[in-house]
Amino acid sequence: MSASMESILDTDSEDEMAPGWEERVTVEGKVYYANHETKVTQWTHPSTGKKKTVKGELPYGWERCFGDDGTVFYVDHINKKTTYTDPRLAFAEEVKSSIMDFRQKFDGSSTALQILHGRDMGTKYVLVTGANSGIGLETARSLALHGATVIMACRNLNAARECRAAIVKEMPKAKVEVMHLDLASLRSVREFAETYKNTGWPLHILILNAAVFGVPWQETEDGLELTFQVNHLAHFYLTLLLQPVLVKSAPARVVVVSSESHRFSGLTKETVNLESLSPPASKYSDIRAYNHSKLCNVLFANMLCTKLGTQRVTVLSLHPGNMMSSSLARHWWLYRLLFTLVRPFTKSMQQGAATTVYCAVAKELEGVGGLYFNSCCRCEASPKAHDPDLAETLWQFSVKLLQSKVGEIST
Missing domain, CATH: 3.40.50.720 (NAD(P)-binding Rossmann-like Domain)
Incomplete structure (x- = not known):
């Protein structure tokens, strides 16, 4: 699989990241951040310091696949697209700092x-x-x-x-x-x-x-x-x-x-x-x-x-x-x-x-x-x-x- 695969999904992050950073997610659902220039990764957002996780199964029609070298990629069988981006990132949630942390993820327009x-x-x-x-x-x-x-x-x-x-x-x-x-x-x-x-x-x-x-x-x-x-x-x-x-x-x-x-x-x-x-x-x-x-x-x-x-x-x-x-x-x-x-x-x-x-x-x-x-x-x-x-x-x-x-x- 070539490195030119098109990523078709954007993340839901409202926090802008500096050029060179990319938001990724492990198979277990822990979100991490990769810097392509310095070749480092970290669990916290490079600007806000927040942590995120994703939960649940892949959306309907999606499949998680593994390349020969162990690389994880995702196939959208409905739209015939392939991406390195976990589609669950669109629903990433911030990790709560305490049990009484009720930051609002949903609002009056949510269903x-x-x-x-x-x-x-x-x-x-x-x-x-x-x-x-x-x-x-x-x-x-x-x-x-x-x-x-x-x-x-x-x-x-x-x-x-x-x-x-x-x-x-x-x-x-x-x-x-x-x-x-x-x-x-x-x-x-x-x-x-x-x-x-x-x-x-x-x-x-x-x-x-x-x-x-x-x-x-x-x-x-x-x-x-x-x-x-x-x-x-x-x-x-x-x-x-x-x-x-x-x-x-x-x-x-x-x-x-x-x-x-x-x-x-x-x-x-x-x-x-x-x-x-x-x-x-x-x-x-x-x-x-x-x-x-x-x-x-x-x-x-x-x-x-x-x-x-x-x-x-x-x-x-x-x-x-x-x-x-x-x-x-x-x-x-x-x-x-x-x-x-x-x-x-x-x-x-x-x-x-x-x-x-x-x-x-x-x-x-x-x-x-x-x-x-x-x-x-x-x-x-x-x-x-x-x-x-x-x-x-x-x-x-x-x-x-x-x-x-x-x-x-x-x-």
């Missing part, structure tokens, strides 16, 4: 599939609530396309089965299961958890995605206001029931999809009660109910992290995106109109699912829970969300309320 690039999720079991539409569907689809066994936990089984069929059509080997879960029924939550346990499956990632928004006042079969039960209490109950499976499957993660709306909740320790969280129709506001429920999500995630962190269960919460064109706005024509008007300026469903997927799979987050993310980047939640007394008060209130509805539960 779930980009985050999963090169990842083999074949050994993971992932449960996604509300996976038959919107962000939940894109989350389930993206993980299934990368080998995970995905359980779509949905109230609408017909819609869920249609979504499963679409995923399997896209990738026939995809492993997707559909199970019934109605978060407006605590009985359904208990039956779902019992059914899941009876399968004998592990549970590596629990994604609490389902939510309602802007619904008129409704009372569930358990005598509670719908938004509070679906968005918080039922997910709280589900997690407690599946906690033994999560711990047994550890390392595991719980990913709680919240919202920036949590910042607008006026909930306090004194107002953690039924009148505020599950008000009667005469005192109900759909926006206030939603804001309260989203603050409950972050408080729950933070408290769960303190309880399960030592058992290798990482718990994270997140905001997926603002006013995306999902089914959340379906309950009132004005919300539908508003969401439609802002659609050109908001994230796609793939972009909306990115932060959820990042929290579910990012290796740098292993064992570092109790964090809140927006656009794939760690950010500070509201001061109320960081209040340990408020989190403890909500936890105890939720436990007692569940006990009054379903009997004794294990916490």
Whole structure:
């Protein structure tokens, strides 16, 4: 093979290197730098001093080959090209200096599939609530396309089965299961958890995605206001029931999809009660109910992290995106109109699912829970969300309320 082979890929480095330097990668994925003038190599970037690695397998259609002299080169069978440059360099990542180094690799324009690039999720079991539409569907689809066994936990089984069929059509080997879960029924939550346990499956990632928004006042079969039960209490109950499976499957993660709306909740320790969280129709506001429920999500995630962190269960919460064109706005024509008007300026469903997927799979987050993310980047939640007394008060209130509805539960 002649030395004149054309290199067809550029690296993703944003740091300019002086003339004569070249970025390369070992077979094991360690990035190094070669100086053609001085004939020296080094592991750190010649200008920034940073180190990088690449992960995952070669992109589809590529093959790593070895010359007679041991030289490594890469063949792109699809485009009939050959290069000395490892194509994975396009996705090189900086080596973190510490476990709390959260330099941003992805942002609001990233997609779930980009985050999963090169990842083999074949050994993971992932449960996604509300996976038959919107962000939940894109989350389930993206993980299934990368080998995970995905359980779509949905109230609408017909819609869920249609979504499963679409995923399997896209990738026939995809492993997707559909199970019934109605978060407006605590009985359904208990039956779902019992059914899941009876399968004998592990549970590596629990994604609490389902939510309602802007619904008129409704009372569930358990005598509670719908938004509070679906968005918080039922997910709280589900997690407690599946906690033994999560711990047994550890390392595991719980990913709680919240919202920036949590910042607008006026909930306090004194107002953690039924009148505020599950008000009667005469005192109900759909926006206030939603804001309260989203603050409950972050408080729950933070408290769960303190309880399960030592058992290798990482718990994270997140905001997926603002006013995306999902089914959340379906309950009132004005919300539908508003969401439609802002659609050109908001994230796609793939972009909306990115932060959820990042929290579910990012290796740098292993064992570092109790964090809140927006656009794939760690950010500070509201001061109320960081209040340990408020989190403890909500936890105890939720436990007692569940006990009054379903009997004794294990916490």
